[in-house]
Amino acid sequence: MALDDATIDSILRAPPADRLTTLARLLPESVDPPIPSTASGGDPRSLAAVPRGDRRTALDALAAIDPVEYARTRxxxxxxxxxxxPWIRHGVLSLAEVRDAALARVGRPDYAEKLVAELAWRDYWRQVHAALGNRIFTDVESPAAAARSAVGPAAMPADVLTASTGMPCIDAFVQRLLLTGRLHNHERMWLASWLVHVRRVPWRTxxxxxxxxxxxxxxxxxxxSWQWVAGTFSAKPYVFNRENLQAYTNGSHCTPCRLLGHCDVEGSYDDLHARLFAAPVVARPPLRIPPPPAWRLAPGGSTSTRPLVWLTLDSIASTSPAAAAFPDAPRLFVFDPAWFAAERPSLKRLAFIFDCLADVPDAAVAWGDPRVIVPKRARAGGCNGVAVADTPCPRVRASAAAIAADLPVVVVEPTRFCDRSRVDDLGRFSRYWNRIRSTALRPTPQADLERPAVPDGRPQPRRSG
Ligand SMILES: Cc1cc2nc3c(=O)[nH]c(=O)nc-3n(C[C@H](O)[C@H](O)[C@H](O)COP(=O)(O)OP(=O)(O)OC[C@H]3O[C@@H](n4cnc5c(N)ncnc54)[C@H](O)[C@@H]3O)c2cc1C
Structure with missing residues (x-):
């Protein structure tokens, strides 16, 4: 598949409410087959709405957070x-900004601690990704417990893809994932756990x-997170029983369920472990992961005064780090065919990405290899370098390194979420949190908000958005 300029333009120009249907019309090969109705209902043929990717909608959602109620009911x-x-993932909101909003909403930092700790999980996974690169796609350590039965199917089973497994809760989660592109954290954990431990689907699949x-x-x-569920990045595999699911769903799946009393996850945790795993949790040497060095491409200091801002999936907003540091610079986002082939993004995911892009004034959007397109467009636009937001993504890092052979590339860091100078090991989140907790629970200092975000370049002053 390729996205030509005319197609990109039509998708960007489509009214936000029509973006999904425009995508479905222009990229028919990306349309998934309809899924049948499940016991939980829902219109299987409808293209359920995707939230808008623009900054205004993100700020409205940020204004509605309630850290105290969050801690109680998460x-x-x-x-x-x-x-x-979705906005945090694409850099429309930064972790520091969400943390600051949470602290401002409550009287004492500890009232926001639960939410800040969850933001820290995201920060932690990004650090691990930056440290391990593509190694996150294979077992980081051996599984904590061996499965009892033989290896399961390598591909996702058809009954899962069509939300017809016969487990009404699982079918409802699958249907929600496919129809909305969203799932609550607990639903993600339950679905992943059932797939990996009950159906024996490899976590990578x-x-x-x-x-x-x-x-x-x-x-x-x-x-x-899938590795964590599988027990390849955790002290034990994550399993759940029906009682747990029933408690956190108010019985909405279990009460009417005809499998009540004999479903796949019925029983105590001891029963489940005995059914699913051949032996108790295996003792392994502690996992140690040294923190990654800061990502820099211009160690001698960049002299780029007019860079092209290269927006990547981590940073599709005018307030994202590189665009905010160089507010008057031209911006370019490139759909990389290698990314498309590897992730095969659904229409909903694409719709959200296009929505973010449509909100960045004058952003150019292209299809092709960033190693070719970014320097070409930079030169054509009279730019003498490239600015890109920090990212753990190995594909972006490799492309940026190739571009840097030719043009100075400045890496722009986001506003600091925490002080990581005391972190010496990323093997477990608890160790990470102990080292960053006190600084993560402090609001961003005014000086950090005003300071240039580029350590080795000469950015223009930040503008708040
Ligand atoms: C199997 C599995 C797959 C997941 N895949 C993704 C993914 O692709 N993208 C993604 O952003 N999150 C992922 N998560 C983490 C988490 O489920 C989502 O971030 C969260 O559910 C998003 O909803 P929210 O914004 O309402 O989160 P809230 O609970 O309101 O938390 C606020 C923010 O904190 C961060 N956060 C919260 N919980 C986690 C967590 N467990 N891990 C990392 N960050 C967290 C997110 O940025 C989130 O937006 C996954 C979790 C599991 C178990």
Whole structure:
């Protein structure tokens, strides 16, 4: 598949409410087959709405967060979760900005601690991704427990793809994922756990499937969370029983369920472990991951005074780091065919990305290899360098390194979320959180908000948005 300029233009110009249907018309090969109705209902043929990717909508959602209620109800599927992940994932909101809003909303930092700790999980997974690169796509350590039965199917089973497994809760989660591109954290954990431990689907297969459909799809949070569920990045595999699901869904799936009393996840945790795993949790040496060095491409100091701002999936907003540091510079986003082939993004995911792009004034959007297109467009626009927001993405880093052989590339860091200078190991989140907790719970200092975001270049002053 290729996106030519005319197609890109039509999608960008489509009214936001029509973007999804425009995409479905222009990219018919990306349309998934309809899924049948499940016990939980829903119109399987409808293209359910995708939230708008623009900054205004993101700020409205940010204004609605309630950190105290969040801490109380986060694990309930109807709880006061923020719903901010699609904007955070694409750099429309920064972690520091969400943390600052949360602290401002409550009287004392500890009232916002639960929410800040969850933001820290995202920060942590990104650090791990930056440290391990493409190694996050294979087992980071051996699984904590061996499966009892033989290896399961390598591909996602057809009954899962069509939301017809016969487990009404699972079918409802699949249907929600495919129709909306969104799932509550607990639903992600339950679905991933059932697939990996009950159906024996390799975690990588499930992670790739999630990444295709989630509108907040992000390899760092996604693939590493799947590893965590599988027990390849955790002290034990994550399993759940029906009682747990029933409690956090107010019984909406279990009460009417005809499998009540004999479903796949019925029983105590001891029963489940005995059914699913051949032996108790295996002792392994502690996992140690040294923190990554800062990503720099112009160690001697960049002299770029008029860079082209290269927007990547982590930074599709005029307030994202590189665009904010160089507010008057031209901006370019490139759809990389290698990314398309690897992630096969769903129409909903694409619709959200296009929505973010449509909100960046005068952003140019192209299809092709960034190593070719970015320097070409930079030169054509009279730019003497490239500015890109920091990212753990190995594909972007490799492309940026290739571009840097030819043109200075400045890496722009986001506003600091925490002080990582005391972090010496990324093997477990608890160790990370202990080292960053006190600084993550402090608001961003005014000086950081005003300071130039580029350590080795000469950015123009930041503008707040
Ligand atoms: C199997 C699995 C796959 C996942 N895939 C993704 C993914 O592709 N992209 C993604 O952004 N998150 C992913 N998560 C993490 C988490 O489920 C989502 O970030 C969260 O559900 C988003 O909803 P929210 O914005 O309402 O989160 P809230 O609970 O309101 O949290 C606020 C923010 O904190 C961050 N956050 C919260 N929980 C986590 C977490 N467990 N890990 C990392 N960050 C977190 C997110 O940025 C989130 O927007 C995954 C989790 C699991 C178990």
């Amino acid at each position: 694990n309930h599927v109807g709880g006061a979760v923020t719903g901010l992940s 499930g992670a790739d499937w999630f990444l295709r459909h989630l509108i907040d799809g992000d390899p760092a949070s996604n693939h590493l």
